[in-house]
Amino acid sequence: MKISIVLCWALAAWLPAAWAAGDPAASRQAFGDVARVLQSPRCLNCHTVTDFPRQGDDRHPHQQMIKRGPADMGHPSLMCLACHQTANSADGGVPGAPNWRLAPLSMGWEGLSAGQMCRRLVDKSRNGNRDVPALVAHMTTDPLVQWAWHPGGRRTLPPLSQNDFHDAVRRWADTGAYCPK
Structure with missing residues (x-):
């Protein structure tokens, strides 16, 4: 019994150091799953x-010639919230979630590799000054992000389930938040 207690104490002392060291290979692999969704x-x-x-799976320009605007919420004459409410419309035609808006240009990902996207994601000068725990919270709890799995209409869901995505984000962070090379 004493040996088991000593072993448990030794293991408890070792685990935080092992977690702090991270696991670059596991972290990069987890980000590969995250990137599939992003x-x-x-x-x-x-x-x-x-x-x-953009709209649709073909990513065509938004209808009605909608523009980004100064606060990433459309131009003052036609703000995103004029059509996009806090929930999807009853027929699913107009998607909605709280705080509907474009991501800032600094967080644009078009044309980036998974590694480039990851480096942009963790860059606090681009991501709204979010550290890794704040990024995890954003990707696993923000209602606008979570909308992706409840898009209404006939929109295609992301390639991972919501729970699998959350698990991948947490695995990436817990293993050191390493980016693919």
């Missing part, structure tokens, strides 16, 4: 590098 139309349509949002 590179899907559900994310890329708003994480665009254009002055307009």
Whole structure:
């Protein structure tokens, strides 16, 4: 019994050091799963590098010639919230979630590799000053991000389930938040 207690104490002392060291290979592999979602139309349509949002799986320019605007919420004459409410419309035609908006241009991901996207994601000068725990919270709890798995209409879901995505984000962070090379 005493040996078991000593072993448990030794293991408890070792585990935090092992976690702090990280696991680059496991972290990069987990980010590969994260990237599959972030590179899907559900994310890329708003994480665009254009002055307009995109729509649909083919990522065509938003109808009605919608533009980004000064606060990434459309121009004052036609703000995103004029059509996009806090929930999907009853027929699913107009998607909605709280705080509907484009991601800032600094977080545009079009044309980036998984590694480039990851480096942009962790760059606090681009990501709204978020550290890794704040990124995990954003990707696993923000209602606008979670909308991707409840898009209404006939929109294609991301390539991972919501729970699998959350698990991959947490695995990436817990193993050191390493980016693919």
